[in-house]
Amino acid sequence: MKALRLLINSNIYIALAGVALTMATQVQIGISPHWHPYLFLIFFAILFEYNLHRLITILTNKDALKSDKHKWVTGNLKKFYALVIFSVLGFIIAVIEAKLKVLLTLAPIAALTLFYSTPLSKGAKGIFRLRQIPYLKIFLISFTWAIVTVLLPVIHSEKTFNDFHLSAVIVERFLFVFAITIPFDIRDTEADSQEGLRTIPLKIGEQKSIRLSITALVLFFALAVIHYTITNQWFLIFAFSISFITTMIFLSSKKIRRMPLYYYGILDGTMLLQGILVIGFYYISRIGRIWSVG
Numbered sequence: 001m002k003a004l005r006l007l008i009n010s011n012i013y014i015a016l017a018g019v020a021l022t023m024a025t026q027v028q029i030g031i032s033p034h035w036h037p038y039l040f041l042i043f044f045a046i047l048f049e050y051n052l053h054r055l056i057t058i059l060t061n062k063d064a065l066k067s068d069k070h071k072w073v074t075g076n077l078k079k080f081y082a083l084v085i086f087s088v089l090g091f092i093i094a095v096i097e098a099k100l101k102v103l104l105t106l107a108p109i110a111a112l113t114l115f116y117s118t119p120l121s122k123g124a125k126g127i128f129r130l131r132q133i134p135y136l137k138i139f140l141i142s143f144t145w146a147i148v149t150v151l152l153p154v155i156h157s158e159k160t161f162n163d164f165h166l167s168a169v170i171v172e173r174f175l176f177v178f179a180i181t182i183p184f185d186i187r188d189t190e191a192d193s194q195e196g197l198r199t200i201p202l203k204i205g206e207q208k209s210i211r212l213s214i215t216a217l218v219l220f221f222a223l224a225v226i227h228y229t230i231t232n233q234w235f236l237i238f239a240f241s242i243s244f245i246t247t248m249i250f251l252s253s254k255k256i257r258r259m260p261l262y263y264y265g266i267l268d269g270t271m272l273l274q275g276i277l278v279i280g281f282y283y284i285s286r287i288g289r290i291w292s293v294g
Contacts, residue, residue: 008264009072010083011050017268018046020275021149021173027282028169028236031157038152041098044090045148049113051084102155106148113144135198138181146174168227175220176274180247180267182213187263213251217244235285239277246273 007013022042023033058070073080095103150170154161185192186201186209193202201209221244228236247270250256259266 004261004265005072008261008268009076010079011047011054013264013272014050014268015043015046017271017275018042018145018149020272020279021145022152022275024275024278025150025153025169025173027278028233029153029157029161029166030159031153033279033282036153036156037094037097038102038156040090041094041102042148042152044087044094045110047083047087048091051080051087052114054080055084099156102152105151105155109144109147112140135200135203137197138178138185138200141181142174142178145177146170149173165227165231168223172220172224172227175216175223176243176247177271179213179217179220179251180270182209182216183251183257183267184263185209210251214248217247217251220244235281236278239274239281243270243274243277246270 004013007016019039019042022039026033054070054073058073147170150166150173154166182200185199186206189199189201189206192199200212204212221240224240224244225237228234228240250262250266250270256262256266
């Protein structure tokens with residue numbers, strides 16, 4: 001449990017989830033899952049961004065260190081700063097090694113993500129960040145995760161992809177991330193209200209937000225079933241069925257929502273689980289084909 005908490009608190013856990021989803025994309029677009037240098041870029045980009053966001057928060061708001069969200073940083077400042085340095089160095093090396101076309105494609109997304117955390121200006125009303133634009137946060141997070149984890153394998157592939165097929169993968173990823181991100185906004189309603197931020201839960205309330213989250217998840221699954229029936233990738237339907245059912249339970253159960261590691265352990269873990277399921281069912285389907293031929 002200590003090791004798991006360390007992975008979660010250091011943001012290594014969420015970075016691994018990003019790698020898992022990117023490898024799932026390899027399978028979804030018809031590529032065998034394999035390790036590739038761009039996965040280092042994914043890992044360190046996520047690690048860098050999440051720790052940068054945390055660093056800016058504690059530097060611009062000392063009171064943030066008193067919150068449960070930043071409790072680990074308070075007791076592990078040296079480890080945290082070492083982790084920030086590690087993520088920065090790793091990110092720089094990954095960028096240097098990346099192909100130019102990858103950097104050009106991801107540059108606008110990286111800029112949006114950076115400016116989401118970084119103050120753009122400081123005026124009479126205080127510091128302004130992109131996150132203060134009403135309702136932008138959840139859509140920006142979902143869009144960024146969808147584009148980054150889907151486009152990197154596509155850019156590096158020499159294949160030409162059907163527009164519907166590729167668009168469907170992006171929309172599926174967007175809807176899934178959107179569904180599991182809404183509970184984070186519900187959790188942050190008090191803090192967001194104090195900061196003057198306008199979010200979906202503050203607009204429509206907790207119960208309607210949960211229903212919206214579940215609706216997005218159902219749409220994700222419905223699109224996945226239609227999509228992978230058309231492409232005859234039945235093993236993906238099995239993988240996404242388990243992902244859908246488990247995530248639905250996590251979103252719906254009030255008992256689970258009260259668990260200590262609900263947000264950064266369970267909800268973030270749904271992305272890691274989905275990646276593992278997709279890769280796992282891919283290899284199961286290959287074994288099945290080998291047996292049927294034999």
